[in-house]
Amino acid sequence: MAKKRGQGEDSTRKERKRGQGEGSIRKRKDGTREARLTIGVDPETGKQKQISKYFKTRREAQEWLAKAVHERATGAFVEPNKVTLKEWLDRWLKIYAKQKVAVTSFDFYGTLIRCQIVPAIGHIELQKLKPIDVQEMYAEKMKNGRLDGNGGLSAETVRRIHNVLHGALKQAVKEGYVSRNIIEAVEPPKANKEEVTPLAKKDTDQFLSAVQEDRLYALFVLALTTGLRRGELLSLRWQDVDLNKRTVTVRYTLARAKQEEGPTKTALIFKEPKTAKSRRTVPLTQLAAQVLKTHKARQAQERLFFGQAYQDNGLVFATEDGRPIDPRNFTRRYTRLMKKAKVGHTRFHNWRHTFATVLLELGEHPKVVQEMLGHSKIATTLDTYSHITPGLMEQAVAKLDAVYGQKGSPSS
The missing domain is CATH 1.10.150.130 (Tyrosine recombinase, N-terminal domain)
Known part of the structure; x- marks a missing residue:
């Protein structure tokens, strides 16, 4: 009895020969199909590189080959690998x-x-x-x-x-x-907006008064009046300071990083700021310029005291013998000084926030604040200090009132 057309066709019919470049499908003894495709030439041996994959049915093998051929033609094909x-x-x-x-x-x-x-x-x-x-x-x-x-x-x-x-x-x-x-x-979690907590003026006054005799007093004045980051302050060199023009130029930042070789796992490094905007020149207040002059004179006395043991790195803020101040040691010192001043503890970065907040509350243009802070985009400044925006809008409306007054208001 003759078989009906199509009956057992997938298992008994001779596999159709595929065109050049389309790959091939071979029936195996166990009834499964092996699909093969040439994907290029091995540059070392000059021989063709082929990949193969096994499927239960011819249709599955055809679908895979069609997809692979299309990806190869469009440049989207990726050679199978087991790289984790x-x-x-x-x-x-x-x-x-x-x-x-x-x-x-x-x-x-x-x-x-x-x-x-x-x-x-x-x-x-x-x-x-x-x-x-x-x-x-x-x-x-x-x-x-x-x-x-x-x-x-x-x-x-x-x-x-x-x-x-x-x-x-x-x-x-x-x-x-x-x-x-x-x-x-993949959806990452929503970012929690950084909480900006500027210091109150009474707290900064109380702190500066309590640490006025500390050898790093000038650093805190600079932090409050320039908005420089901790690493930027600790990397300042005297060649970056112009007391006549009353400016400081940020060229580096000090950080502790791991090292592959050396006696210790980490080391202090001076590195360039990560953005062009961070490399900036910031004007100094009269107070900042004056305390820097006093600080420089005190540092000269320390240099004389240590003599040849002094390690002159040209740093504005250094240890007593001239070495760079480890950022971690500075943070510990800052915490002790906060306790001494009997001011509620706040992280040192909030001094930078205080600087920006005061300027904005005084009506300074956000673009100027952005440049002084070294933000790469003004959007960063506006987003970080958006809590000040309502007050700025009220000031803007008050200025309009000063210009227009009651002109144009409907008569009662």
């Missing part, structure tokens, strides 16, 4: 990130990769990594991500993890390890 996320992150960090980011950022990236990302999803192959894998990791990190076991990471830290993964996967796409950056399909 951990392996790729290690490569990306050493080859790409190290050349682009600041030393402190590089150290932070390494910590996030080593302590947060790799333990969670580092074992997954790049080509098998899915958005849901990363999304679930974010949720877990927000809940239980702290290394000390006391709860979850902040939204800001998880967003930094997101940025690291996005940058790494973007480069993986460029190098052909994956066809798309799956991090673009």
Whole structure:
């Protein structure tokens, strides 16, 4: 009895010969199909490079070949590989990130990769990594991500993890390890806006009065009247200060970073600011210029006292024997001085916020404040100090009243 047309066709009919470049499909003894496709030429051997994949049915093999041929033609094809996320992150960090980011950022990236990302999803192959894998990791990190076991990471830290993964996967796409950056399909947590807490004038007055005899008194005056960051203040050299023109120029920032070689794991480094706007010249108030002159004279006495033991680095703010002040040691000193002044503790960065807040409340243009702070974009300044906006709007309306008065108001 003759078989009906199509009956058992997929299992008994001879496989159709495919055109050149379309790949091939071979029936195996166990009934499955092997699809093969030439993807290029091995530059070392000169032989063709082929990939193969196995399927239960011919239709599945045809669909895969059609997709692979299309991706090859459009440049979207990615050769299968078993590179894990951990392996790729290690490569990306050493080859790409190290050349682009600041030393402190590089150290932070390494910590996030080593302590947060790799333990969670580092074992997954790049080509098998899915958005849901990363999304679930974010949720877990927000809940239980702290290394000390006391709860979850902040939204800001998880967003930094997101940025690291996005940058790494973007480069993986460029190098052909994956066809798309799956991090673009992942939603990071919403950023918590930084709480700006400027010091009240009575607190700054009380603090400066209590530390007037301290050898770093001038540093606090500069912080309050220039808005310089901690690392910028600690990296200032006398060649960056012009007491006649009353200006200071920010050229470097001081930070502690890991080092691959050396007697210690970390070392103090002077590095360039991360943006062009951060390299800036800021005018000095009369008070700041005067206390710097006094500070310079005091430093000269310290240099004479130590003699040849003095390590002259040309720093404005240094240890008594001329060495750079470790930012961590400065923070400890600052905390002790806050207690001495009997002022409620506030982080040193809030002195910078105080500087900006006072200027804006006095009606200074945000663009001027942006330039003095070294923000790369005015949007950063406006977003950071948006709490002042209502008061500025009231001042603006008051100015309009001064110009127009009651003119044009309807008569009663």
